[in-house]
Amino acid sequence: MTAPTSSVITLHINGEPHTLTVDHRTTLLDALRERLGLTGTKKGCDHGQCGACTVLLDGRRALACLQLAVATEGRAVTTVEGVADGDRLHPVQQAFLELDGYQCGYCTPGQICSALAVLEEHAAGWPSAVTADLRPEAGPPALTDDEIRERMSGNLCRCAAYPAIVRAVARAAQERPGESGTVAA
Amino acid sequence: MREFHYRRPARVSDALALLGTDPGARPLAGGTNLVDLMKTGVERPALLVDLRDLPLDRIEATPDGGLRIGATATNSDLAAHPDVRRRYPALAQAVLAGASGQVRIMATVGGNLLQRTRCGYFTAPATTTACNKRAPGSGCAAIAGEHRNHAVLGATEHCVAVHPSDMAVALTAFDATVTYETADGTGELPLAGLYRPVGGTPHLETALPTGALITGVVLPPAPVAAASRYRKVRERASYAFAIGSLAAALDVRDGTVRDVRLAFGAVASHPWRARRAERALTGGPADATAFAAAADAELAAARPLPHNGHKLPLLRTLAVAVLTELAQEAAR
Incomplete structure (x- = not known):
């Protein structure tokens, strides 16, 4: 018998089902780190202001610290542990590594998950606050450094590795299939 | 955090039954x-009714050329929608000016309207x-304290907090209506009437009932609204609440203002439709002197x-700058 303020749920994380009993107050972030041993996702502010806990829910960016675990049932969670293909790093991870897109590394899992989604959002034609021409006919804006900074602004870096983070995201964008390589890095 | 029950109904009627029976x-x-x-103890619900499975997330054009936006449509889907970008660009800009990419993807239109103020005395974990x-009758610490970003219009000695939404400012400029349901049926309110005057309460x-x-x-x-703009002034380039903001739309022909919509954000407990300014401009010249006046x-x-x-000077400058840009673009 389950207490009414907790539930048995199944979370689908990086393609694997995990069944556990959670107190409803448990965030996805705490479930990942404290219950399932997936400590790649980091706790920074725990109030949705720093982006360190960014994961993908059904392919879109989400803040695991503001997402209740019980409300995540039935959704596909991707954490930084699920980004690489075995030992082969994702191009976004490779770019962060080669271009030093970090210093201490604490915010990096969130930066990488966020960057993955930024590239998808841009490819889908989503505008940003710095996109000059919002008309859908204008097509996706060039992924300039300003566009990258704005789209990544939900991920803080206390070491201020921002210039290298922008370069890494731009490099990963250029390596997307079909990309003409016109983005200034 | 207080313990709570959790339900995820599949139908609106089931959600209403849950919301109507448990205060x-x-x-x-x-x-x-x-x-x-909830983490800071400001909100202490006994039951959360998760709206995720309700069929309320559609954004669709109405036959008369307007737009119907479901309450659980996300901010990011609203900002990316072709009809919003073409016909109400200030709304897309307002949404994109708010929060971060992660927050916009999680957040919904209904939740945006009902979000609480970010006044530091309201959100502080301490209840002292x-x-x-938070505690009616306890007073307002902001009036004698930290209130740089607080209200300049419509506030009272009981509260000087501002509504933090950017989206709602653009929606107010475009005369949006909020639709709702209770167990007794459906209803609607003009968005400008959704928020009660601060008064003593x-x-x-x-x-809302x-x-x-x-x-x-x-x-x-x-x-x-096709010629509209949202501009937000904040203390950093991105991911910050407004010091002041403006949603503006302008129809100018032969140098004369035919139609104008203006709403200020971060100035009051609700988005501030500037009807006095609209009346002053309509039928008159579209120049910087008129905009400032x-x-x-x-x-x-x-x-x-x-x-x-x-x-105050910030809002005045904002209005003159944005209206001047819209007038110049109309003249091209």
Whole structure:
């Protein structure tokens, strides 16, 4: 018998089902780190202001610290542990590594998950606050450094590795299939 | 955090039954504001009714040329929608100016309208500070304290907090209507009427009936909105609440203002439709002198606090700059 303020749920994380009993107050972030041993996702502010806990829910960016675990049932969670293909790093991870897109590394899992989604959002034609021409006919804006900074602004870096983070995201964008390589890095 | 029950109904009627029977029930949509406030103890729901499975997330054109936006449509889907970008660009800009990419993807339109103020005395984890929203009758610590970003219009000695939404400012400029349901049936409110005047009861924020669920927002057709803009002034380039903001739309022909919509953000407990300024401009010249005079007419009622008087010249400059740009673009 389950207490009414907790539930048995199944979370689908990086393609694997995990069944556990959670107190409803448990965030996805705490479930990942404290219950399932997936400590790649980091706790920074725990109030949705720093982006360190960014994961993908059904392919879109989400803040695991503001997402209740019980409300995540039935959704596909991707954490930084699920980004690489075995030992082969994702191009976004490779770019962060080669271009030093970090210093201490604490915010990096969130930066990488966020960057993955930024590239998808841009490819889908989503505008940003710095996109000059919002008309859908204008097509996706060039992924300039300003566009990258704005789209990544939900991920803080206390070491201020921002210039290298922008370069890494731009490099990963250029390596997307079909990309003409016109983005200034 | 207080322990709570959790339900995820599949039908609106089931959600209404849950919300209508338990006074401690709260709807959960994106959770970006509610879950945060639960962590600090400001919100203490006994039951969360998760709206995720309800069929309220559609954004569709109405036959008359307006737009119907479901309450659980996400901010990011609203900002990316082709009809919003073409016909109400200031709305897309307002949404994109708010929060971060992650928050916009989680957050919903209904939740955006019902989000709480970010006044530091309201959101503080400690319950020792006076706040009439949290504890009616306890006073307002902001009036004699930190209030740089607080209200300059419509506030009272009971509360000087501002509504933090950018989206709602653009929706107010375009005469949006909020639709809702209760167990007794459906209803609607003009967005400008959703928020109650502060008066002596700042803890009573909306005119929604008890147990009501916002189901959507309807935008009437507004040809003037095709030439519209949202501009937000904040302390850093991105991911910050406004010091002041403006949604503006302008229809100018032969140098004369035919139609104009203006709403200020971060100035009051609700988005501030600048009807006095609109009346001053309509039928007159579209030049910087007229724009400044209209802004002054609207802001004549302002009562700044000791540390937020900077908002008035900021809003005036904002109005002149944005309207001048729109007038120049119309002349091309």
